[in-house]
Amino acid sequence: MLTKAPRGTHDILPGEAHAWNYVEGTIRDLCRRxxxxxxxxxxxxxxxxxxxxxxEGTDVVDKEMYTFEDRGGRSITLRPENTASAVRAYLxxxxxxxxxxxxxxYIGSMFRYDRPQAGRMREFHQFGIEALGEENPAVD
Incomplete structure (x- = not known):
């Protein structure tokens, strides 16, 4: 039905967008500090x-990724997490x-093809940090 969001997704409506903006603003402020x-x-x-x-062989890769072929025949995947993308961008x-x-x-939408259950969505929002270029675990 075209009048419903796809299963496992939801709209962030004006009444709750201010809360999202507050949380994301707080995250950005703390990270910059x-x-x-x-x-x-x-x-x-x-x-x-x-x-x-x-x-390969992990549940995320084997069962939970949204993967498709683009018109050029290349295999493309909606990001299921952002660490791999962050490292790719770094390099x-x-x-x-x-x-x-x-x-x-980073803050953003991630996607996993999972049977929607209570508290789980196919599109979800994730925040993460990456400290790259330092071997000493004390940086964490």
Whole structure:
């Protein structure tokens, strides 16, 4: 039916958008205080990124990804998480060249094909941080 959101998704209505904006603003403020910069990655990536980043044989890769072929025959996947995309962006854009430690954060929609149950959605929102370029675990 065209008058209902797809199963496992929901609209963020005007009455609740202010709460989302408050939470996201607080996250952005805290991250900036600790030297993290915002990164925005595409909502979809080449499927191979997740096979290599998350690992073949995991439930996420084998059962839970939204994967499709584009018109050019390339396998594309809606991002099920953002760590793999953040590392790809770090490497592709040579963010490691400016400094040894790069601190990134992201907020956004992620997608997993999961049978919707109480508290689980196919589109969900996730916040994460990545500290890249430093081997010392104390950075965490």
């Amino acid at each position: 600790y030297g993290y910069e915002e990164l925005r990655t595409p909502m979809f990536e080449h499927t191979e990124l997740f096979h290599r980043g998350i690992g 592709e854009n040579k963010l490691y060249g400016d400094q040894s430690l790069v601190k990134l954060f």
